[in-house]
Structure formats: C-alpha cells, structure tokens
Amino acid sequence: xxxEVLMFFRSKRKTAQDIYISDPIxxxxxxxxxxxxxxxxxxxNILDNLDLKIKSxxxxxxxxxxxxxxxxxxxxxxxGLCGYxxxxxxxxxxxxGISRSYVSRIEKKALCTLKKQFVRExx
Numbered sequence: 001x002x003x004e005v006l007m008f009f010r011s012k013r014k015t016a017q018d019i020y021i022s023d024p025i026x027x028x029x030x031x032x033x034x035x036x037x038x039x040x041x042x043x044x045n046i047l048d049n050l051d052l053k054i055k056s057x058x059x060x061x062x063x064x065x066x067x068x069x070x071x072x073x074x075x076x077x078x079x080g081l082c083g084y085x086x087x088x089x090x091x092x093x094x095x096x097g098i099s100r101s102y103v104s105r106i107e108k109k110a111l112c113t114l115k116k117q118f119v120r121e122x123x
Contacts, residue, residue, distance in 0.1 A: 055123060062117040070096075071110035078107055 024033035063072055063081070077095070080086035089107070093100040 058118070058121065058123060059114065062114050066113050066117055067110050071106055074103055074106050075110050
C-alpha cells in the first residue's frame with residue numbers, strides 16, 4: 001500500500017496539482033475509493049492496537065509476578081481481567097468476605113505496585 005501512496009505523490013508532482021488528503025489514490029477489493037486518510041488511519045490503528053497489546057501483555061506479566069494472591073484476585077475482579085466480569089468494590093468485598101474499605105486499600109496498593117513496574121520499565 002505504501003508503494004501506491006508514493007506512486008500517487010510522484011504522479012501528482014509531475015502534473016503540479018495540489019494534493020489533498022481526501023483525494024482517491026487507490027481502490028479496495030470491492031472497488032471503493034481509498035484516500036490517503038483511509039490508509040493513514042488504518043496504519044495508526046494498527047500501531048495503537050500493537051501498543052495496546054504490548055502493554056496488556058506487560059500488565060498481565062506484572063500482575064502475575066509482582067502482586068500477592070489477594071492483590072491479584074482483587075485487581076482481576078475489579079477490572080474484569082482473565083475471564084472475570086468487572087465488579088464494584090462492594091461486590092468484591094462481599095465475594096471475598098472482607099470490608100469494602102479493605103478492598104479499596106488492597107486495590108490502591110496493588111495499582112501503585114503495577115504503576116511502579118510500568119515506570120521502571122519505561123512504559
């Protein structure tokens with residue numbers, strides 16, 4: 001796709017016309033026009049998705065390696081990770097048989113630990 005973009009710009013430069021980001025530069029498999037904006041948006045989306053995937057993998061690694069079992073359980077339940085549905089602090093407290101304020105303290109400590117790991121790794 002990048003070659004098509006370069007070819008388009010080269011051909012436009014030869015004719016000395018203005019180039020707009022909304023100009024059609026190619027067509028997709030169904031024959032729909034593709035603009036430079038479509039291609040740039042797709043590449044940005046790919047990079048965003050890749051970045052999110054990398055950070056998600058790091059988060060799961062940090063949860064496994066830096067949190068104790070209770071912290072891990074609370075974070076997974078609160079944020080709906082690893083197959084859990086997101087739960088309120090009150091729901092987590094009831095399920096674990098502890099107070100909501102204790103859930104809050106454990107969650108805060110766990111999130112601080114995870115944040116430190118992300119900062120330490122420069123993420």
